Amino acid sequence: MQKIKSNENVIKRIFVDEKSPKTIKFQKYVIEKVLESQPLQIGDLIRIRIKEGETPFPKFQENVFYKNTNQWPPDVIAEFDSYSFEKSLALMSYLSDKFDRAIIADEPKIEQDVPLTLYIPLVAGEPSKIYNIANQLGLNKELFNNYVSKNKKSVSKFSENSSEIAWNGIKISIPKDTDEFDFCKIMFELKPFQKISWDLVFEKIEESEPEGDKKEWHKIYNTMRRVNFKIHKETGKNLFIINNKNICRID
Numbered sequence: 001m002q003k004i005k006s007n008e009n010v011i012k013r014i015f016v017d018e019k020s021p022k023t024i025k026f027q028k029y030v031i032e033k034v035l036e037s038q039p040l041q042i043g044d045l046i047r048i049r050i051k052e053g054e055t056p057f058p059k060f061q062e063n064v065f066y067k068n069t070n071q072w073p074p075d076v077i078a079e080f081d082s083y084s085f086e087k088s089l090a091l092m093s094y095l096s097d098k099f100d101r102a103i104i105a106d107e108p109k110i111e112q113d114v115p116l117t118l119y120i121p122l123v124a125g126e127p128s129k130i131y132n133i134a135n136q137l138g139l140n141k142e143l144f145n146n147y148v149s150k151n152k153k154s155v156s157k158f159s160e161n162s163s164e165i166a167w168n169g170i171k172i173s174i175p176k177d178t179d180e181f182d183f184c185k186i187m188f189e190l191k192p193f194q195k196i197s198w199d200l201v202f203e204k205i206e207e208s209e210p211e212g213d214k215k216e217w218h219k220i221y222n223t224m225r226r227v228n229f230k231i232h233k234e235t236g237k238n239l240f241i242i243n244n245k246n247i248c249r250i251d
Helices: 020-034 073-080 083-099 127-135 141-145 179-187 198-206 214-235
Strands: 009-018 045-052 060-067 102-107 109-112 117-124 157-159 164-168 171-173 240-243 247-248
Touching: 009 083, 009 247, 020 045, 020 117, 020 127, 083 102, 083 109, 083 117, 083 127, 102 240, 157 179, 164 214, 171 214, 179 198, 179 214, 198 214, 198 247, 214 240
Parallel strands: none
Antiparallel strands: 009 060, 045 117, 102 117, 109 117, 157 164, 164 171, 240 247
């Protein structure tokens, strides 16, 4: 069959075949790797490495009839022509959908193209759900049955009056009249794992819509990092995560 090249009207898209035995085996492999870091706590960062032909690897499907409804320009389409790049995006999307709030997947880092080797950063979202998934897959049933409340974390809170974040019995001071304070006000109006786009955060802080300058995005990203730095210094964990420029609080 003749290979169809990407162009301005039709582009290739690659998806993970969720029902493939290879993908199911890969799913078990991910959970096993995550469980190696137990006892799990909210915010734990786990990095796993996968390599085609060496470790369990998902099966990918290609759809060459995906219409370019977004009217992506040729230079962007050329980037999508990179199998390694598109597979990494498809994998991130699959992991995010499959594990939902249990595990949050960040963008994989490509170590090499042939054979495709990826480093995948994973953040433990809800340990109880991770153990539940492990139980459903027939993994670590004893740990699932013995999962006790000491592994659970109390929900974080933010007090505007005292200008403090309280998380797991630890209080973190956030200076008033700062972007960090406004950032916390916005994020704690949302439920844990409820996502908000960076531009909405910018609009709420600045009381004006972003104009598309990269500095605007960096302003919000760096504000989140400063808050996370204060929290991590006291707790050893990050409370806020960002994925595809969407921000959420994990607890």
